Amino acid sequence: MTTVVQHAGVLGSPIAHSLSPILHSAGYAACGLRDWRYGRREVTAGELAFVVGTLDDSWRGLSLTMPLKEVAFEVATTVSEVARSAGAINTLVRRADGGWDATNTDVTGLVASIAHVEHDGRARVLGSGATARSAVLALAEVGVEHLTIAARNPATARDAVALAEAVGMSASAIPLESWIEDPVRLVISTLPGTASVGVGGLLSEAGRDFVGMTVLDVVYADWPTPLARDVRRAGGEVISGLDMLVHQAAAQFELFTGVAAPVDAMMAAGRAALC
Structure with a gap:
């Protein structure tokens, strides 16, 4: 046969x-x-x-x-x-x-990765592309109620903000350089590894620790990324994109x-x- x-x-x-x-x-x-x-x-x-x-x-x-x-x-x-x-x-x-x-199935993968993370109903997404929209759906599934999308050009986050609102969250867009202001406990970064250079560096410039913050960095290659290293140095937890x-x-x-x-x-x- x-x-x-x-x-x-x-x-x-x-x-x-x-x-x-x-x-x-x-x-x-x-x-x-x-x-x-x-x-x-x-x-x-x-x-x-x-x-x-x-x-x-x-x-x-x-x-x-x-x-x-x-x-x-x-x-x-x-x-x-x-x-x-x-x-x-x-x-x-x-x-x-x-x-x-x-x-x-990106949404499934994101939910499985963050389901164990405690949050206070707030979360933040870094980036505004296709993976950011998947992150919005995943965050809604784990019970997030208030979401901010941090993007280099906040205007590009309109679709992600609209999606968040459509699934019952309050949402807004902020400049990427403001992502550490009003810190939240749960962050998903959809930025490419090279694009995260400097983004994590803002943590050290803040002059405080970020114990209690968990960042899922969707990048899995060339680990840890610059963002992952900076988050750990600032006292936060990191989940690998793997x-x-x-x-x-x-x-x-x-x-x-x-x-x-x-x-x-x-x-x-x-x-x-x-x-």
């Missing part, structure tokens, strides 16, 4: 740095899914529709990273409510009719394969790859 290999993979640009193949492959190995393969492919926004259209029925799922999370609406047959609200798709799941169901990455990948794994994800094995593989 000929074995049919099932395929999944991550698309984006740049993509060489992605840990997704390591995480998913570790999951296949732990679950004994010998007929599953997970790869990566460099795909720009303008190429996505063509690439997806060339995939045969052995392709069961796709993980999407930048710059594809917003253009993926063009190739989706159905879109989940969470993806529509976030305005971002990071997961495509093959349908029986050959189409693609789209969703967003936590979010693994938990969102675990949600994708289950959608693609129909098998419960071995989160511990996937986390161990991610940590080993970053050592």
Whole structure:
């Protein structure tokens, strides 16, 4: 009997740095899914529709990273409510009719990463892009009621503020350089690693400690980031973006394969790859 290999993979640009193949492959190995393969492919926004259209029925799922999370609406047959609200798709799941169901597991990954963090109903998001909108939904899910979005240009945070208000939070936008004013206990940074240079430095300039603050930095490569180092020096706690990455990948794994994800094995593989 000929074995049919099932395929999944991550698309984006740049993509060489992605840990997704390591995480998913570790999951296949732990679950004994010998007929599953997970790869990566460099795909720009303008190429996505063509690439997806060339995939045969052995392709069961796709993980999407930048710059594809917003253009993926063009190739989706159905879109989940969470993806529509976030305005971002990071997961495509093959349908029986050959189409693609789209969703967003970034929100799942964010919730899993911060669910244990105590807060006083207030939180702050650094950045205003697609991941920031996912962060808004995650914060609403863990009970945050008052949110500020800190962005280099506060005008770019309008969509994130509107989303926060739509899900029942009070929200406002502030300049990024004001992010440590009126400190909150829970912060999610969606800034690229290089963009956080100087942002964390504002903590030391404040002349006080920030014990009790927890920052989830969604970056996982080149850890710790400048922001993570500065938060720790100021007495705060930091959650690595690897936590979010693994938990969102675990949600994708289950959608693609129909098998419960071995989160511990996937986390161990991610940590080993970053050592």
